[in-house]
Amino acid sequence: MAHHWLYPLTPTTADLVAAFPDIFTDSRVRLVDVLAALGERGLASALLVLAAPQLLPTPLGLSNIVAVPAVLVTVQMAFGRGTLWLPRWLLNRVFPRERVLATCRKLIPILRAIEILVQPRLAAVWSSAGVRFVGVFAFAISLISVFPLPFSGWLPAISLILIAAGLLERDGLVVIAGVLVGMAAVGVFVGVLAGLVEVGKAVAA
Template identity: 40%
Template sequence: MSDYPRDRMPVIEAQAEEEVRTSDVLARFRDNLPGPRVTLGDLIAALGDRSLGTILLALALPTIAPVPLGVSVICDLPIVLYSLQLMFGRRGAVLPDWLLRRSVDRATAARMLDAMMPRLVRIESLLKPRLHRLAVIDGERWFGLLIFILSMICIVPVPLMGWLPGFALVVISLGLIERDGAAVGTALLLTVAAIVAAVVLISGFSYAAMSL
C-alpha cells in the first residue's frame, strides 16, 4: 500500500490532466478511430474544449499553403461564420452540419494523423502554458472581432494579402490549443501588421487603378 496521502491524489490527477497536450489527445484518437469513415465532428468530439483552436488551425493552414485561391476561401468562410457567433457572445466553435459531416475513410484518416503527429510534436516543443490572461481570450467578444477581421483580409482576392493574416491565425490557434499566452500575444502583433499591410496594399492597388 502506498504511503502517499489519498487527499493529494485528485490534485495529482488534475495536474496530469492539464499536462495532456494536443498530440496526446490525437494519438488516443488515432488508436481508436471510428469506422468506416471519420468525420470532422468525430475529431471535434475527441478534442473537447481544444476544438476552437484546433478548428482555427485546420482551417487557417490552407491560407499559408500553396493551394488554389478558391480552396483557401472555402476554408475561411466557416471562420467568418463562427467569428460572428463569438462576437455576439456565443461561446465555443460552432460549425454547420454539412461541414461537420465531411469525412474520409478510416485508412486515410490514419495516414493523415500519422503524417501530422511528428510535426505537431515538434511545434508543441516550442509552446508551454504561460501568460494565462492572453491564453484565454477566446472567451472574449472582441476575440470574435479579431478573428473576423483576419478572415476577411484573407478572403480579399489580392496577391500575397492572405499570407500574413493567415499566419496570424495559425499562431493564435496554436496559442489557444496549448494555452500559450506568449504565442497569442505574438499573433496580436501579427494582426496589427496584417491590418497595416492590407491598408497599404489596397491603397496601392486603388491608386494604381485610378492612375490607369
C-alpha cells in the same frame, strides 16, 4: 495542453494532429471527425482546423472560400459563445485524405515549435473577457482571408493558428504573438489594396 509538469499525461495538440494518419484511413475525411479527433477543446480547436488549410498552395478565389468557415468560428468567439456551432452541411463536408494529411504536415512543425516554450501564462488573455477581445481581432483577420487579394493569404492563416494554439495551450504570450502577426497581415492587406487602387487609377487615366 503542453507537457507541463502539471499535465504529464495529456497529449499536446501536435501529438493529436500527428496521430491523424493512423486515425483517418479512408480516402475521405469529414470535418466533424477531425474536430472529434482533437477532443473537447472548444472554439480554439475548430479555429485551428479551419485556418490550417490556408497554409497549402491554393488558387486565389478557392483559398478565400476555404477561409469562410473560420469567420463563423471567430464571430462566435467575439460574442463569447462557449460551445461551437457550425451548420450541419459544413460538419458533414468531406475532404480528400491526402489533403488533410498534407495540411497536417504543414501544421505539425508550427505546433512543435510553439510547444518548445509554451506554458500557461498571462491568464487575462485567455480569460472569458480576453477571449472575446481576441475573438473580435481574429474575426477581423478571418475577414481579410476572405478577400481574393494576392500575397495576403498566409499571414492571416498563421495569425489565426497562433491565436488558436495559444488558447488551446493557455499561453497568452502565444496569443499575443498571433495578434502581432495579424497586425502585420493587416498591413500587407492594406498595402496590396492600396497598390491595386493605384494601378486602377493609372489604367483609368
